[in-house]
Each structure stands twice: as structure tokens, then as C-alpha cells.
Amino acid sequence: MATPLIIAQQILSAITNSAGDSLLSVSQTNATTNGTSAVSVPTPTAMPTDLASLLTFLFSFSALRDWFKLIVIGSVFETARRLVFHFYYKLINSIFITARFQEDDNSYSWMMIWLSKQPAWTEARDVEISTHSFGLSDYEDREGLEGEDEPMSLASGGRKVAFLPSISSTxxxxxxxxxxxxxxxxxxxxxYGKAEETLEICILAWDRRVLNQLLLEAKKEYMSAKEQSISIYVSDVSNNWRHVASRPKRPLHSIVLDPGIKDLLIDDATDFLQSKNWYSVRGIPFRRGYLLYGAPGSGKTSIIHSLAGELGLDVYVISLSRAGLDDNALSGLISELPQKCIALMEDIDAAFTQTLNRDEEPTPPVPGGPPAPPSSKISLSGLLNALDGVGAQEGRILFATTNKYSSLDPALCRPGRMDIHIEFKLASKYQAAELYRRFYMPDAEEESEKGSVDSGYASISDEKEKDLIALDDTSSEASEPSTPAKTSPPPLEVPVFIGGSHRFRAPKLSREQIDDFATQFSEAIPEREFSMASLQGYLMMYKIRPADAAKEAGEWVARERADKAAKLAALEAAESKKAAAKQQVASKPQEIPAPAEVKVEKTAESS
Known part of the structure; x- marks a missing residue:
């Protein structure tokens, strides 16, 4: 195979020969035309064909020599510059440690919390003032403004300012x-995108373990502040997980359910989190699913909140009805879940306009009625694949809640997707009594003390027996302090309200009295007729009047039943009226339009 140099030499030789022949023929033609004698024509100089001669020929031009010198000198300087910067950056990287933190990462919150607590910011001249909590609901131990008192802090929502690094400042x-x-x-x-922040930290140190120590210190400080709260995450329009709030942990004993439900959930979830190796050895996907179904307000969401705090897990809320969420986005969100977390799908049946049961026929549209709302972009097959498909995340605990258990497809409820199904019923008498005790008893650590103002409880002693109210005295006057009688004109308008005012101190009750009131309250509540949320709402109206709460429970039940009966009667009347209107429309004879008269004109020939 010919080398490029030989090919170049052949091309130059061909160009030289063709140029010489053309010049010679032109000279001969001119001589013949003019009729003159032959004149000696100088032979053109041959172009160099070898590399050495070619270089000599090119360097004979001064412009090319100057350009070549510039190229050589520039190459030398550029090479030297790159070598200098290479060794400079190598030296800098050997003595400096640089770390960058993105705003959407948890480590960014760690470092911002750590930086806000450094005393150097109190003397900085260019800082950013922020009340952002960085995912901590109880992050209130930072330094406040000089001269700021506690009432001012409480009036502004309980948040204190923090000094942070300013944007584009070093x-x-x-x-x-x-x-x-x-x-x-x-x-x-x-x-139209949101501006993303980046935090860069550069440390002068030879040992990289300094950065690890800094990260560990910041993380420990963040986790210690987060110890009494759980983080809530939701998906944004870009299908990324975003931290939206932190909620204080809810004690497990504050949730009143039927006996055995709390123990079942906490024991099963704890055993699951400790059984990763057992699942791996047997080739079983390390996932666990719980389906909580039952009446609204029966405590499904509350037990999930409490269980997350008990296990120390964050909650990732998956809203199936969110705009822009389809099967691919749902699969991506579930695959990006952390290994240990709680994934929550609330009201899983309400995210679809049609039922989640493939065996049931879809509801046909009402003739003449409004068009059906647009269906969710999440399909049943997409939901099933996201829960236990190839890309499904392992190590997570899935909780799904629904009020319509029968509308769920059996494929969604099978083990592997929903391993345990728990029904939450309406409140029983046992739950009503326990709720009353939890409502008016103080916290466990305060039982040996006098109790809080609003707890309705105080530990008894011999010298304070006279402060206790009698069991048979259930009047609301015991909740109010005695005032001297005086004559005053009657008010023009008497305010009507239900409940008690926080101006009055709650009566002091013993444990025996609270137990008796709890029994009286539970006897007035019918079995499995009211939800726990409605009972809690009733007790909130008597927050500092425990005696009245037990006494007037029967009247409240009667009022609630009357309201339900009135609403049911109104609903039945509306349904009957609608059915009568439909029947009237159906029985009305439809007018059939008469056929149009056709006139036949006789032509002249037929006539």
C-alpha cells in the first residue's frame, strides 16, 4: 500500500509535468503564428518531488518561515501553560478538599443547619437572613436576634432567624x-425553571478524612434535631421527591384502636426491617405491603403517622391523581424510593374514575348528564408493575388506604403487593372509653405531678381531697371559678357557643373519677355507629369540661342521629324527585314528524 508521502510526490510530479508541457506548447504556437524564427524557450524549473526538497522549497518563502516560527513558539508556550496548570491543579487538589452539595439533596440541609450554628456568621458583613427550618419542625435552638424576647418570637409563629451565606459570596x-x-x-x-442552589466547601487539609468528619458531624447534628419528628416527601411536577414538611412524632399510645391491631402492625413491621438477610437467602423480594380499609375517620392515617415515628422512617406520599403522573413516572418514583421508608397511597380507589376491579362493568354515562371527568393516566397494569415489577424498590414499606375495599382488583390485593389487610371499623364502646381516658389524662411523665391545666387530672393527696369535685356533681359550674354575686343588667344579646373557654381552669380529677366518667361516656355511645374522628371532635368541644362531656354525650348522640336522619330524608326526597322526573320524561309520548308531502308534476308528454 502506497504511503501518503509517495502519493504526494506523484501528485506534485504530475502537476509539474503538465504545467511544463502546457507552457512549451503555448510558446511553439506563438512562434509559428508570428512567422519568426525559432527562439529558444527556457525550460521551466521542475517542482521538488521528495520531502526534503519540498520543505526547502516551502521555506524559501519568508512568509511561510514566519508563520512556522509563530506556530512553533505558540505550541511551546501552550504546552508550557498546560503543564503549569496541570501541576498547579494537582498541587491544589492535593492540599485542598472540595465538596459540592445540591439543594435537592439531604446533605444540603445537613450543611446549612451546621453552617447556621457557626459563630462566624454573627460577625459576617454580608449574610442572608432566613427563617427556613430545612426540614426540621422543632429547629428552634438557633440564635435569635439580639434583644428579641420570647413573646415576640411566639407572635411571629415561633420561628427565629438564622444567618446563612449569601448567594454568590465567598x-x-x-x-x-x-x-x-x-x-x-x-x-x-x-x-421557567426553578433556580437551584449549590453549596461549595473547600478545606485546606492533606487528609480527606476531615471531610468525612465534617459530614458526620453535620449529619449527627441534623439527626439529633430531627429525632422527635418525621419528614414528609411528595413528588413535584418534574417527578422528583421534594421535602415539604416535618411533623412531630405521634406517640403510639395516643392511637386508640381495637385490641391487637397496633401490636400486629408494629411487630410485623419491626420484624420485616430486621429480616433483610432472610429475604435475600430465599430469593424473596424485600418488600412489605399493608392495606388498611374501613370507614372514614377510623384512624387509618393516624396509625401510619404514629408507626412512622415509632420505626424512625420518613413518609413518601404517592398521589395517584396528581396531574402529569403516568405509568412511567409512577414506576420511576417508586424505583427512587429510599431503601427504608414508608410509601403511602391514600384513598387508592379514589384516584380512578372507574373501579379498580376488572371483574366489574364500568359505570355507563348518564344520558343527558354532564360528561365524565377525565380519567387518571395511571392504569391498573401500570400500578401493579410499579408495586412489584423489576424496577420496584426493595426495603420499603407500602401502606395503602381505601374506604371501598370491594372496588379493588384481586390482583392488587394479593400477597406480595398487599401482604396484610386490616379492617378499621367504627368506634366501639371500648374505644370510646379509652379515648376519653387518653383525652383527659396527662402525659406519662407528668402523672406523678399536678397535671397540666387542660388535662382535667391532678394527682390526689390527703390535704387536697377537698379540691376534687364529687362524682355526682357533673354540672358545668364546677369548671368555672366562683365569683361574688353582683347585680348587672342583662346583656342585650347572649352569645351562643358549644364547648368551654380557656379562661377557666379545668377541674382537678383523680384517676378513679376519670375512669368513672369514661365508663359513663362509653355507655352513652352506641356500638359501631360513630367514627373515632367524630368522638374526638365532640371531646374537643369539652376540652376542659370532662364532667359535661360525659353527661351530655347522650344528648349529642341524639342530635347526631337526628341530623343523619334529616340528611338521609333530604337525600331520599331528592332521589325520588329525580326518579319521578326521569319517569315523566320516559312516559311522555314522542312526537313523530309527519312525512313531507311530495308533489308530482306531470310533464307535457304525459299530459
Whole structure:
């Protein structure tokens, strides 16, 4: 195979020969035309064909020599520059440790909490003032403004300000006698996109373990502040998980359910989280699903909140009815769940306009009625594949709630997707009595003390027996302090309200009295007729009047029954009226239009 040099030499030789022949023929033609004698024509100089001659020929031009010198000198300088910067960055990277934190990552919140507590920000001249809690509902131990009193802090919602690094500013602080540079930048992700922040930290240190120590310290500080709360995450329009709120942990004993339900849930979930190796050895996907169904207000969401705090897991809410969520987005969201978390799908049946049971026929549209609302983009097959498909995340605990258990497809309820099904019924007499005790008893750590003002409880002693109200005295006057009688004109308008005012102190009750009131309250509540939410709403009206709450429970039940009967009667009347209107429309004879008269004109020939 010919080399490129040989090919170039052949091309140059051909060009030289053709140019010489053309010049010679032109000269001969001119001589013949003019009729002159032959004149000696100089032979053109041949072009160099070898590389050395070619270079000599090219360098004979001064312009090319100058350009070549510039290229060589520039190449030398560029190479030197790159070598210098290469060794410079290598030296910098060997003595400096640089870390970057994105705003949508949890580590960003760790570092911002840690930075806000550094004393260096109190002397900085360019800072950002923020009341952001960075995912901590009880993050109130930061320094407040100088001269700010506690009432002012409470009036502003209980949040204190924090000093943070400003955007596009660089700060220098010291960490364990090491120089550290902090830079916070902001970048627009799109034309209409949200600006994303990045925190950059540069530490002067040879050992990289300094960065690990900093991250561990920031994480421990964040987790210690988060110890009494759980984080709630939801999906945004970009199908990414975003932290939206933190909620205080709810004690498990504050949830009143039928006996055995709480123990079943906590024992099964705890055993699951500790059985990862058992699942792996047997080749079983490390997932667990719970289906909670029953009447509204029976405590399904409350027990999930309490269980998350008991297990120390965050809650990721999956809203199947969110706009823009389809099968692919749902599968991506579930695959991006952390290994240990609670995935919550509330009202899983309400996310679809049609039933989630493939065996049932879809409801036909009402003739003449409004068009059906647009159906969810989530299909049943897409939901099933997202729950236990190839890309489904392992290690998570799935909770699904529904009020219509019969509308769910058997494929959705099978083991592997929903392993345990628990029914939540309306309140029983046992639950009513326990709710009353929990409502008016103080916290466990305060039982040995005098009790809170609103608890309705106080530990008894011999010298304070006279402060206890009698069991047979259930009048509301015991809740109010005695005032001297005086004559006053009657008010022009008497306010009507239900419940008690916080101006009055709750009566002091013993444990025996509360038990008796709880029994009286539970006897007035019918079995499985009211939800726990409605009973709690009733007790909230008597927050500091426990005696009245037990005494007037029967009257409240009668009023609720009357209201339900009135609503049911109104609903039946509306349904009967609608049915009568439909029947009248159906029985009305339809007018059939008469056929149009056709006139036949006789032509001249037929006539």
C-alpha cells in the first residue's frame, strides 16, 4: 500500500509535468503564428518531488518561515501553560478538599443547619437572613436576634432567624484549626425553571478524612434535631421527591384502636426491617405491603403517622391523581424510593374514575348528564408493575388506604403487593372509653405531678381531697371559678357557643373519677355507629369540661342521629324527585314528524 508521502510526490510530479508541457506548447504556437524564427524557450524549473526538497522549497518563502516560527513558539508556550496548570491543579487538589452539595439533596440541609450554628456568621458583613427550618419542625435552638424576647418570637409563629451565606459570596471560616472556604451559588435550570442552589466547601487539609468528619458531624447534628419528628416527601411536577414538611412524632399510645391491631402492625413491621438477610437467602423480594380499609375517620392515617415515628422512617406520599403522573413516572418514583421508608397511597380507589376491579362493568354515562371527568393516566397494569415489577424498590414499606375495599382488583390485593389487610371499623364502646381516658389524662411523665391545666387530672393527696369535685356533681359550674354575686343588667344579646373557654381552669380529677366518667361516656355511645374522628371532635368541644362531656354525650348522640336522619330524608326526597322526573320524561309520548308531502308534476308528454 502506497504511503501518503509517495502519493504526494506523484501528485506534485504530475502537476509539474503538465504545467511544463502546457507552457512549451503555448510558446511553439506563438512562434509559428508570428512567422519568426525559432527562439529558444527556457525550460521551466521542475517542482521538488521528495520531502526534503519540498520543505526547502516551502521555506524559501519568508512568509511561510514566519508563520512556522509563530506556530512553533505558540505550541511551546501552550504546552508550557498546560503543564503549569496541570501541576498547579494537582498541587491544589492535593492540599485542598472540595465538596459540592445540591439543594435537592439531604446533605444540603445537613450543611446549612451546621453552617447556621457557626459563630462566624454573627460577625459576617454580608449574610442572608432566613427563617427556613430545612426540614426540621422543632429547629428552634438557633440564635435569635439580639434583644428579641420570647413573646415576640411566639407572635411571629415561633420561628427565629438564622444567618446563612449569601448567594454568590465567598466566606472564610475555620474548622478544627483548618482553613475552610464556603461559597453558595445559584443557577437557573430553565427559562421557567426553578433556580437551584449549590453549596461549595473547600478545606485546606492533606487528609480527606476531615471531610468525612465534617459530614458526620453535620449529619449527627441534623439527626439529633430531627429525632422527635418525621419528614414528609411528595413528588413535584418534574417527578422528583421534594421535602415539604416535618411533623412531630405521634406517640403510639395516643392511637386508640381495637385490641391487637397496633401490636400486629408494629411487630410485623419491626420484624420485616430486621429480616433483610432472610429475604435475600430465599430469593424473596424485600418488600412489605399493608392495606388498611374501613370507614372514614377510623384512624387509618393516624396509625401510619404514629408507626412512622415509632420505626424512625420518613413518609413518601404517592398521589395517584396528581396531574402529569403516568405509568412511567409512577414506576420511576417508586424505583427512587429510599431503601427504608414508608410509601403511602391514600384513598387508592379514589384516584380512578372507574373501579379498580376488572371483574366489574364500568359505570355507563348518564344520558343527558354532564360528561365524565377525565380519567387518571395511571392504569391498573401500570400500578401493579410499579408495586412489584423489576424496577420496584426493595426495603420499603407500602401502606395503602381505601374506604371501598370491594372496588379493588384481586390482583392488587394479593400477597406480595398487599401482604396484610386490616379492617378499621367504627368506634366501639371500648374505644370510646379509652379515648376519653387518653383525652383527659396527662402525659406519662407528668402523672406523678399536678397535671397540666387542660388535662382535667391532678394527682390526689390527703390535704387536697377537698379540691376534687364529687362524682355526682357533673354540672358545668364546677369548671368555672366562683365569683361574688353582683347585680348587672342583662346583656342585650347572649352569645351562643358549644364547648368551654380557656379562661377557666379545668377541674382537678383523680384517676378513679376519670375512669368513672369514661365508663359513663362509653355507655352513652352506641356500638359501631360513630367514627373515632367524630368522638374526638365532640371531646374537643369539652376540652376542659370532662364532667359535661360525659353527661351530655347522650344528648349529642341524639342530635347526631337526628341530623343523619334529616340528611338521609333530604337525600331520599331528592332521589325520588329525580326518579319521578326521569319517569315523566320516559312516559311522555314522542312526537313523530309527519312525512313531507311530495308533489308530482306531470310533464307535457304525459299530459
Amino acid at each position: 466566606y472564610t471560616i475555620w474548622y478544627k484549626n483548618r482553613w475552610m472556604r464556603v461559597t453558595r451559588t445559584e443557577k437557573q435550570t430553565g427559562y
